[in-house]
Amino acid sequence: MIEKLTTRALNRATLHRQLLLDLVTTPALDVVEHLVGMQAQEPFSPYYGLWSRIRDFRPEELASLLEDRKVVRASLHRATIHLVSAADHGRIEPLLRPFLHRRFASSPFGFVLDGLDSDTFIEAATALAAEKPRTRRELSDRLGARWPDRDATALGYAASYLVPAVQVPPRAVWGKSGPAAWTTASTWLGTAEPATTPEEVVRRYLAAFGPASVRDVQTWAGMTRLKPVVEAMDLRTFTDERGRTLYDVPDGPLPDPDTPAPARFLPEFDNLLLGHDDRTRVISDEDYRRGIVVGGKPTLLVDGFVHGTWKIAGDGLDVELFRPLTSAQKADVSSEGARLLAFAGVTGEVRL
Template sequence: MTEKLTTRALNRATLHRQFLLDRVDRSACDVVEHLVGMQAQEPFSPYYGLWSRIGSFQADELGSLLLDRRVVRASLHRATIHLVTAADHARFEPLMRPFLHRRFASSPFGFVTDGLDVDEFTAAVTALLEEKPRTRREISDLLGSRWPDRDATALGYAGSFLVPSVQVPPRAVWGRSGAAAWTTAAHWLGPVGPAATIEEFVRRYLAAFGPASVKDVQTWAGMSRLKPVVEAMDLRVFTDERGRTLYDLPDAPRPDPDTPAPARFLPEFDNLLLGHDDRTRVISDEDYRRGIIIGGKPTLLVDGFVHGTWKIARDGLDVEVFRPLTRAQQADVRAEGARLLGFAGVAGDVRL
């Protein structure tokens, strides 16, 4: 008989693999790789995501990794900006490339390549980006002057989807600022190793997000037709309280559902909240309908589940909770919030 996992059991398993039950003593590079990338459309959100997961994390560590080209920002999972290690970009970008191309073809800009010599176009984009990093506006203007009969904005988007490219520093370097400028992945990262297999991709996902359904994997990656792949792999099979079939690595940890879960402050679009089709393991249906995930609000976890939102102000931390907290939970949130303010370099109080 297939073992059933409660929502709370799934919650604790996922938090453990996301390093949100206990902070870990690992490098930022190791954690980014373990998580198979971090959502990064907000340039500084990964800093807060790593702070919540690593015991001794300092912002300069991630900034140095970006400057040293050991981690990069690129359009990958779900065609959104993710922070990944350089090694994982080489492993997984080729797997996602067909999806990115299909995503562009079905976008409002897909029309721009109709009748266009794609090889000539991608060669032109590559030359422009490797001459020097360029913003999307610069790319659009330059491509528009070469193909004046086509929509320049659409050409710019086509270039970023059809040519593997990455954003370059100082964008997203802590304490600095810069426009989103792009160059080719090959130019920025140099020679790369072989691409991963889709089976390796699924295993990496399960190690960071499992147990999970096929639809969970597909939602996280932005891919489709993974069911035959997953079903053919040597994985443990479970069911959840909703009757869904879940898969997991045979030796993956699944903590006791009663394991304490401390308060955690997560940044906007943290992948904990985006890594599954069924998100009830971390947020209730009621709270999901508040629009905080789609709206990109930073979230507060209490007892492992989304319980509120937060915002750093000039004079402290404002926390909005959805339901009353016990005294112990209030103390936990205040203590963690004070540590968050220390990391952010802001003096002030935690206001609940």
């Protein structure tokens, strides 16, 4: 008989694998690789995501990794900007490239390539990005001059979707600023790691997000047709309270569902909230309907589940709670909030 996992059991398993039960002392690069990338459409979200997972994390560590080209920001999972290690970009990007091309074709800008030879376009866009880092506006202007009968803005979007490209510093470097400028991955990173297999991506996903369903992994990656891949692998199986079949790596840890879960402040679009099709393991259906996940609001976890949102102001931390806290929970949130303010370099109070 297949074991059934309660929502709380899934919560604790996922928090443990996401490094959110206990802070770790693992280097930031290793954490980024363990998580198989971090959502990064907001440039500084990964800093807070790493702070919430790594003990004594300093932003300079990630800033140096970006400037040293050991991690990069690129359109990957779900066609959104992700922070990944340089090695993982080479491993994963080729698998996601067909999806990125399909995603662009179905986007509001896909019309721009109608009747245009895509290979010729990609060659021209690649040459421009390889020459030097360029903003999307610069790509639009150059490509629009090449094809004046086409919508220039759409051509710029086509380049950023269809060319294997990365965003370069000073974009997303802590304490600095800069426009989103793109160059080719091969120009910025040199020789790439060999592409990995769908099986290895599934295995790494389950190690960081599992146990999970086929739809969960497809939602996270933006890939399709993974069911035969998953079903052919040597994986453990469970069911959840909704009757879905869940898969897991053979050695995936399953902590006691009663394991304490400290308060955690997560950045907008943290992959904990985006890494599954069924998100009830971390957020209730009621709270999901508030729009805070797709709307990109930073979230507060209490007892492992989304319990509110937060925002740093010039004079402190404002926390919007969805439900009252116990006195112990309030003390835990206030303590973690004070730690967050110290990390952000803001002097003030935690306002619940």
